[in-house]
């Protein structure tokens with residue numbers, strides 16, 4: 001078992017990185033390690049965890065901002081926000097079940113992976129769009145801040161965006177500041193059974209192209225999970241065939257009219273059913289956490305981002321290659337896929353995603369496999385050269401999470 | 408007074424050869440010459456929205472394709488010639504100000520809309536399409552491109568990407584960064600790279616996010632894929648005027664605290680109200696110290712409901728006047744003064760500097776009080792316009808450009824305001840960018856370590872510092888810039 005460092009403050013993080021750079025010992029950088037199974041395994045002599053850098057440092061509900069140390073559990077932040085009827089707009093997911101553990105995510109880890117849930121398609125955008133500021137320790141063992149605690153800031157290069165999604169390879173974030181929004185008072189969903197994925201994506205597009213404020217648009221290829229009652233009490237469930245689900249959120253008094261209008265718009269796709277607030281919340285949690293994908297423990301999982309209209313063709317290719325199970329969110333722009341672990345299946349995903357003009361992340365795979373294959377799409381030659389220089393600019397000794405994103 | 412680096416004498420000496428070479432790369436076309444080299448026509452490019460600074464460039468090229476842009480960059484990279492990218496030239500921070508030894512690459516002839524896809528809710532456009540041009544191309548189907556800078560009639564999407572521009576409605580819809588899906592990016596070496604595309608999230612490093620707001624420091628953008636959104640069913644505005652800045656600030660907090668996020672929440676102080684009223688006759692209350700314009704969206708009943716709730720909140724703060732628009736025309740009337748604010752101030756004082764700091768919203772009363780004190784001590788008038796929901800403050804400092812002392816004072820006043828913004832927890836610029844204007848204030852907000860790190864990232868893209876140099880980063884400390892001379896003078 002490699003040594004695990006959990007410095008209690010920023011100075012400790014600086015010292016740990018300084019030491020690592022000085023003796024050339026790579027560090028596995030993590031929060032609680034809840035996403036360790038993502039991407040490639042890191043070979044490192046020591047683990048540097050932000051777990052002990054915990055706590056909300058600034059919360060100004062009237063200014064819609066919150067700062068927290070990187071190791072603060074996401075759940076702690078969400079509980080505090082809930083008390084003020086606010087939320088992180090990106091609806092960050094909880095992948096504990098997907099990864100088969102019960103380790104809570106830290107806010108720093110969530111930001112470093114830039115993971116957003118169903119509300120990504122709304123005007124608030126991705127988690128990275130809500131990242132107002134960071135404090136980080138670079139591979140030079142220096143403290144660098146970017147952004148700040150105000151909503152609008154274009155001062156200097158935006159290192160927040162660069163660090164979000166960099167998976168601990170460019171710096172160790174020690175504190176993040178996020179933009180918040182009020183939690184909508186009410187929510188409900190409309191579900192419509194469709195003959196196939198094309199029709200499903202078309203139904204989602206119709207909803208997202210409507211003026212009614214759709215904040216979730218998922219396509220469940222094998223229907224609503226049994227046991228989830230939808231529609232009128234005693235009404236039919238929709239097992240088997242694909243179901244498109246659209247969510248509306250706002251003040252409760254606005255929802256009935258909008259639901260009626262949206263129902264009218266969707267009726268040409270099939271029978272539209274209403275899902276009430278509680279069931280709707282449960283369903284979207286399962287979409288958010290990709291729980292509906294239900295991969296077997298030894299299967300691989302890919303997270304694919306694609307132009308929505310390309311999703312049906314992508315799905316057909318994956319089905320032909322390895323009978324992939326799918327879950328679609330973001331109006332079809334996010335495709336979760338799972339199937340038996342094999343290099344051939346991975347190669348099929350790489351090819352199909354390239355054909356569709358999208359990008360993939362190998363989200364989960366047995367260790368030997370994820371060490372052997374590219375877990376992210378190849379970068380254009382010119383960008384790869386720039387990427388190498390950017391990495392060298394921030395981590396010249398190459399001690400931060402070596403090999404995590406690319407071999 | 409901001410200094411520019413000494414021009415490269417070897418480049419100046421080769422001017423004729425360079426012009427000849429550029430003409431082979433960007434030939435003349437139906438819209439005019441591909442390369443501009445004569446002194447008179449170069450003057451059209453000598454400044455941007457920060458018109459106090461002027462400097463004609465060595466040459467201007469007006470490419471019509473990504474291939475031509477790449478060829479020019481490849482050539483300039485090989486010949487070590489500095490490059491200044493330019494969209495519409497509306498930058499208020501001098502971001503598009505030329506250098507004497509630089510080639511300006513103007514993107515205005517790349518103005519085609521390449522693809523509009525309503526089902527996937529995106530549009531692919533060339534960098535020289537105007538911001539409003541995108542909305543106009545999709546409005547027929549009820550869609551729009553959300554970020555709406557006041558300059559939207561003129562400014563171009565390439566410039567918006569590079570400044571990460573905002574607008575009056577970014578409280579709900581976010582700034583440029585959140586509304587982009589991809590760009591065609593040309594590196595200083597002339598390599599063409601597609602970043603992003605029709606999908607929402609990057610896998611791997613977020614190059615699109617890093618490039619957005621990079622002020623032409625990292626490369627050129629020739630095509631942009633933007634998200635387009637379906638417009639709301641309707642929108643309506645109201646006006647609320649208060650006895651003091653403090654009270655208006657409290658009303659803003661109470662509105663946000665109620666769970667309502669208006670699409671726009673604009674604040675004007677007394678001088679701004681008076682300037683706008685004199686210009687636009689919008690019926691603004693002249694006895695008020697502060698005024699809010701608040702806009703909501705939804706169908707008519709929802710608008711009534713939200714405006715009713717907001718009016719009730721405002722009523723708790725003893726407003727001097729409260730005017731809820733009943734019709735779209737009345738909404739337009741309420742907005743009329745605010746939208747003409749720059750022109751209005753321009754009528755009182757032909758010259759003004761538009762500042763652009765951001766502050767924590769709760770600091771507004773304190774900051775306005777301090778700005779008032781500074782205004783007295785500098786003897787210069789100032790009007791304040793504030794995006795109240797997001798803390799972006801635009802003080803308009805009025806001065807007389809014919810008087811160098813007045814200009815010097817205006818710049819010093821502006822610098823003091825921006826230092827104050829940083830001091831209270833905000834930043835130097837919320838949407839107009841650093842450019843040359845705020846370059847020398849960067850060390851107020853950042854440590855030397857932080858600036859060195861940002862410079863290193865620029866170097867990773869542009870090792871020779873040929874791209875838009877002398878902007879964003881203070882000159883001392885830049886790896887590849889010659890010693891500086893005071894090369895610019897305010898025009899008179």
Ligand SMILES: Cc1cc2nc3c(=O)[nH]c(=O)nc-3n(C[C@H](O)[C@H](O)[C@H](O)COP(=O)(O)OP(=O)(O)OC[C@H]3O[C@@H](n4cnc5c(N)ncnc54)[C@H](O)[C@@H]3O)c2cc1C
Nearest residue numbers: 494495496497498502556557563565566569572573623628
């Ligand atoms: C009256 C007025 C009102 C304004 N209101 C707002 C407002 O509400 N919100 C706001 O955010 N801004 C506002 N601005 C500022 C300005 O309009 C924006 O910064 C705008 O995005 C600049 O676009 P442009 O096409 O004019 O770019 P330019 O001024 O030509 O260039 C801006 C910067 O981007 C670089 N650049 C331009 N195009 C490219 C390209 N294709 N590739 C690489 N680099 C490039 C230039 O080198 C320069 O550094 C306003 C300006 C004026 C004059």
